[in-house]
Amino acid sequence: MLIILSLALYTIMQMIMEIPLELMLTISKRLPWMFFPDVVPLGHPIFDIINSTNSQIDWDLRLACLLLLAFDQEGNFWQLYGDFLPSADECTSLLLASEHSAAPLKVKRLARDPERFMWAVSIAQTRSINLQIRVGSLVQDANMFVPYADMLNHSFQPNCFYHWRFKDRMLEVMINPGKRIKRGEEMTVNYMSGQQNNMLMQRYGFSSAVNPWDAISFSGDSKIHLDTFLSVFNITGLREEYYHNIQSEKEDDFVDGAVIAAARTLPTWSDEDVPIIPSLERKAAKELQGRCQKILSEYPTTSEQDQQILDATLDARRTLEAAIKYRLHRKLFLGKVIDALEIYQDKILF
Ligand SMILES: *[C@@H]1O[C@H](CO)[C@@H](O)[C@H](O)[C@H]1NC(C)=O
Ligand SMILES: *[C@@H]1O[C@H](CO)[C@@H](O)[C@H](O)[C@H]1NC(C)=O
Ligand SMILES: *[C@@H]1O[C@H](CO)[C@@H](O)[C@H](O)[C@H]1NC(C)=O
Numbered sequence: 001m002l003i004i005l006s007l008a009l010y011t012i013m014q015m016i017m018e019i020p021l022e023l024m025l026t027i028s029k030r031l032p033w034m035f036f037p038d039v040v041p042l043g044h045p046i047f048d049i050i051n052s053t054n055s056q057i058d059w060d061l062r063l064a065c066l067l068l069l070a071f072d073q074e075g076n077f078w079q080l081y082g083d084f085l086p087s088a089d090e091c092t093s094l095l096l097a098s099e100h101s102a103a104p105l106k107v108k109r110l111a112r113d114p115e116r117f118m119w120a121v122s123i124a125q126t127r128s129i130n131l132q133i134r135v136g137s138l139v140q141d142a143n144m145f146v147p148y149a150d151m152l153n154h155s156f157q158p159n160c161f162y163h164w165r166f167k168d169r170m171l172e173v174m175i176n177p178g179k180r181i182k183r184g185e186e187m188t189v190n191y192m193s194g195q196q197n198n199m200l201m202q203r204y205g206f207s208s209a210v211n212p213w214d215a216i217s218f219s220g221d222s223k224i225h226l227d228t229f230l231s232v233f234n235i236t237g238l239r240e241e242y243y244h245n246i247q248s249e250k251e252d253d254f255v256d257g258a259v260i261a262a263a264r265t266l267p268t269w270s271d272e273d274v275p276i277i278p279s280l281e282r283k284a285a286k287e288l289q290g291r292c293q294k295i296l297s298e299y300p301t302t303s304e305q306d307q308q309i310l311d312a313t314l315d316a317r318r319t320l321e322a323a324i325k326y327r328l329h330r331k332l333f334l335g336k337v338i339d340a341l342e343i344y345q346d347k348i349l350f
Contacts, residue, residue: 016160016187017173019146021135023077024171025066029130029141031055033062036135036142039070049110059143061110063128064120067145068111081147088115091122092205092322126204134166146171154204155188156212156257162189194240197333201326209332210257212242215265216295216337222287224344225276226268232347233340235263254343258336266337278348285341292334292341303331 021036028034033050040047046069050062070078111117124143127150133142149171152160159179163172173189175181192200196214197207230236233255236245242263244255266288301309306328310321 014175015163015172016175016181017148018165018168018170019149021133021169021171024144024146025063025070025078026133026142026144027062027066029059029143034138034140035066039066039073039076044069052109059130060121060124060128063124063143063145064117065110067120067123068116077147078145084147084151085123085127088119088122090318091119091126092319093122093125093201093203094118095201095205095319095323095326122205129162129171131162131164131171133164133169135169144171149173152187152189154191154200154206156190156193156208156210158188158190159185160187160189197326197329201322205322207322207326207329208257209329209336211329211333212257212260213264214258214261214330214333216292216334218265218267218288218291220267220287220291222284222291223267223269224284224288224341225281226263226270227272228276228281228348229266229268229344230263232344233259233263235260239264254339256336258333259340261333262337262340266341276348281348282345285345289338289341292338296331296334296338299327299331301327303328303335306331 024036025039026036027050033047040050046065050065053061067078070076071082073079107114107117124145127145129144129146129149131142131144133140133144146162149162152173159176159181160173161176163174164170165172173187181187191204194213195203197211200211201207230242234245235242235255237243242260244260246255306324309324310328313320
């Protein structure tokens with residue numbers, strides 16, 4: 001048993017990057033405020049500002065304060081690392097921020113230069129990592145800026161994950177079990193699981209056409225047979241963790257995150273004892289297709305037109321690009337669900 005365990009650890013735990021705590025900017029997620037490294041000098045006015053934030057929600061505001069403070073300090077590592085951070089025009093995460101979100105309202109109170117503060121908030125939103133860390137005997141939930149690790153892009157099938165190594169006070173980037181990273185291949189982590197595109201957009205400023213967690217709200221009574229749909233597309237697992245049960249290298253493999261999302265979001269019925277009646281099932285699938293078509297038709301543009309806008313405006317502002325992609329991704333998702341229902345109708349043979 002011991003041998004198996006250590007072999008498993010040996011093959012699983014491949015570390016590819018380690019970043020020491022000293023290079024990060026961290027603040028405890030809850031009171032009392034603990035900083036590491038201790039960049040906030042005793043009695044510095046920024047402490048009062050941080051202390052006046054809402055401890056339950058204002059994580060990004062506190063990190064933004066910390067980042068700007070680090071920039072102001074002579075010789076601070078973040079002055080150099082700042083060169084790698086995206087500029088204000090590249091920050092798209094606040095595109096969907098509603099008037100009610102805390103940041104814009106608090107800016108006046110928190111920042112001498114509101115624009116620069118909003119930039120820092122956006123950096124905090126998109127690049128912070130939340131982890132439980134242990135420093136000495138203290139265990140705390142921390143919001144942290146971790147240089148280099150914050151460059152990893154998102155994937156729903158990431159090849160890496162973060163791990164806090166307590167003994168050396170380091171964040172490690174580890175390779176996910178069962179994954180290999182070839183030379184030149186991008187390293188990715190999963191930023192957020194179980195969230196629709198609007199949440200990804202709000203938090204990180206991007207969306208995905210293959211988000212396995214996107215959803216469509218259907219009205220009406222049409223339902224398709226869940227087990228049959230799943231078996232047609234070889235989807236297995238429980239509703240909360242569906243996955244495509246084929247290790248396929250083919251690029252034209254139809255089942256991607258959008259089809260998994262379809263399985264999750266389509267109105268379904270399930271009863272192993274009652275055989276499905278193909279004609280009724282086809283009718284239901286057609287009706288659901290019709291509803292997707294209707295949602296699609298309500299957009300002012302088609303997917304092709306969105307793509308044309310993206311292609312035509314080469315120097316588009318990043319915010320415009322992100323906004324159009326967000327709309328496009330929604331439509332691609334709906335299109336994929338329509339196609340999946342088409343394939344489904346073809347494959348109900350019995
Ligand atoms: C921080 O704010 C809390 C109230 O929110 C207050 O009780 C505490 O004394 C403040 N701490 C410092 C050091 O100012
Ligand atoms: C993340 O994605 C962006 C945009 O596609 C790309 O420019 C960048 O190189 C990627 N970062 C890494 C670390 O691969
Ligand atoms: C479903 O996946 C399993 C496991 O990869 C495979 O053996 C099987 O042939 C697949 N079924 C279909 C219908 O593709």
